[in-house]
Amino acid sequence: MRIANLAGRLVLLADGGAVDVERASGGAFGPDPQAVYERWDEFAAWAAGADLGSAEPYEVADLGAPVPAPRQIFAIGLNYRDHATESGFAVPEHPVVFTKFVSSLTGPTGDIRLPEGNVDWEVELVAVIGRRAYRVDEAQGWDYVAGLTIGQDISDRVTQFVAPPPQFSMGKSFPGFGPMGPAVVTLDEFPDRDDIELGCDLNGESMQKGRTSDMIFSVPALVARLSATLPLLPGDVIFTGTPAGVGQGRTPATFLSVGDELVTYVKGIGEMRHRFVAP
Template structure:
């Protein structure tokens, strides 16, 4: 199943066309894309039993928003790929990856224009992003996937100067400028993948590939990451979890490389789709 936020309305994507959920369900489910996660089990049951969905309509990618536009929590993992830790010159995490947040106001859809911070060093970070479907607190690795509504593509855009400024780094601020958390193009439920723990992810700037890896290279794969996070804090329905980025970021290059006005960043994950961000001064 693929669900999308189309012009602010919850939609099912069926054979490449959009079906409005509020209309198709006779008002049983609200149009608000974020609200569905509080009723995820009921919604999945309705979709599984719906035999006569209305015909969908065509849509433009630019009309899609983030599939979870207003989560209560955004949790992001750092240094969750060995090659990225190596390029950053940092030790591998042991019990838990470094954890930070991206503030909700940074969330945007899959096709967007992002204003670069003045005088900053803005970097790219392709990431697999998951959305929680049912509350997860102190869950085991074996049970973790049952709490995931689905997967989407994300970019953890990062302004490195403020992120790394001392005496204490400002990770969350440096990663939360407007537009710095694009997600989409839609949410894909785990059952759609042959192996949801092994997906190719990549990104390019102006057609030049910058990152390419597989989620099977995660130090803390999705089930383990959920288990470790939920041992500390409850993950709530609709919460968003960024799982980390592989090597190839601008910070780790020699010479270092940053996004500039006019650049186009294309980010994709196998079996989900792609994001497109264009940058302006």
């Protein structure tokens, strides 16, 4: 099942088209893409038996962030050993947690304005919470995940490191710095939900390529570690970290410029395309 936000309305993507959930369910579920996670079990049961034969063509440019207004955004730093190494840090013993502010979220295509600074890319798998999770055991962590989507943790390194200690959340929360999409894909769609390829290309050149099996803290481990401190709420998202290949870690360091196109992919979900424009 692939859940998306089409021009602000909740849809299911199927057979190359989109099915409007409010209309297909006879009003049982509303049009708000965010609200569906509060009724995730009920919605998943309905969708499993729904007639999706009424899929209509749509424009990819009309897709928005599939989770447009999460109450909590968790982002994990240094969650791949190779990225920790290229960043000059030791492999963490505990998850490095920060947030991206909701106003940074945007959809899977379009223009992103570049502020002054050194703006970098970070492809990430994003986990979407489907059930309230509090003090969850790692063995049950996947049970609380509605699905997975693609994210970019775009980061201005100047703002991030402008003062000690680093201000991760500020440097990663400019408008458009949190692209997500094109859809939330349920776990049953993946041959192995613990080993998924992800990567990104800049102007046609591969910058990052990794596998989620190389994460230091897996998705269920993150659900357990985060929920040990506070409840994870339906519709929350977890940016799970990035593999090696970020611009700051290259020699010489490379950052995004006006006119660049960034293509971000996660196998089994799809891709995002963004062009960077002047502020």
